[in-house]
Amino acid sequence: MTLTDVSLRFGGIHVLEDVSLEAEPGTVLGLVGPNGAGKTSLFNCISGHYRPSSGSIRLDDVDALAVRSSRLAEAGLARTFQHPALQLDATVLENVLLGAHSRLPGGPVSWSLRLPKTRRAEREVRQEAHDLLERFGLGWAATRRADELSHGLHKGIELCRAMLSRPTLLLLDEPAAGLSHGEVEQFIDSVRDMRKDFDVTIVVVEHHMGVIAAITDRVFVINQGRELMEGTAEEARNDPRVVEAYLGAPA
Ligand SMILES: Nc1ncnc2c1ncn2[C@@H]1O[C@H](COP(=O)(O)OP(=O)(O)OP(=O)(O)O)[C@@H](O)[C@H]1O
Ligand SMILES: [Mg+2]
Structure with missing residues (x-):
């Protein structure tokens, strides 16, 4: 950079x-x-x-100012925030999976049709999300709601979410x-x-x-x-x- x-x-x-x-x-x-x-x-x-x-x-080799911010994830960028903003009523795993958005093939249409390649990609990212949670010591929390967890754990969840986009x-x-x-x-x-x-x-x-x-x-x-x-x-x-x-x- x-x-x-x-x-x-x-x-x-x-x-x-x-x-x-x-x-x-x-x-x-x-x-x-x-x-x-x-x-x-x-x-x-x-x-x-x-x-x-x-x-x-x-x-x-990407000119970041020439690319729409929504496409920067595809260019390899991920970040965490000073004040973590998680979906508090979603589970930890669901929060981490938001990081895979830029990686899933096709668009919303292929997701709603649940095409085989979409299902396979979904399985892969779920496994990877679990692996990241384990790596950062949060495997036990995967199915917990985010609002049940402490501020420190929210920071870890954000890190997993960012890493799931393979930045x-x-x-x-x-x-x-x-x-x-x-x-x-x-x-x-x-x-x-x-x-x-x-x-x-x-x-x-x-x-x-x-x-x-x-x-x-x-x-x-x-x-x-x-x-x-x-x-x-x-x-x-x-x-x-x-x-x-x-x-x-x-x-
Ligand atoms: N959207 C904005 N509109 C006006 N001023 C802004 C805006 N965003 C940031 N600033 C100003 O820019 C300056 C730098 O703020 P910034 O949040 O980048 O600091 P920081 O180095 O991250 O500080 P901290 O260590 O407290 O997080 C501050 O004076 C802030 O008020
Ligand atoms: Mg700051």
């Missing part, structure tokens, strides 16, 4: 200004910065929820926020696991610097919509500009 000079304005407010960054294939890039720095807005630009005022965004680029917005210590450890293990077994590039927004240090190859620091620095997690942690940006930010 490559962003070149991406700017985003709402009225007179500059949310992002000339942000250029690259996530190398197969790596984990951390996107950090104080509250209001523009991290979620940057994700919203990549996923087509926001339209940048200028600049370009490429996912491999080549995965955007995670504060995946560790609100997790218990044990859940944070499990999340770190899950990311290491995913790197081993899936061909996926990950960009992760996270305030938990322990998580950033544990899972990222590089870190991009953003403050007030602009790049502050780029380097390793260790370099970011020791950079006085980064320390100052965090301390100077409103709580």
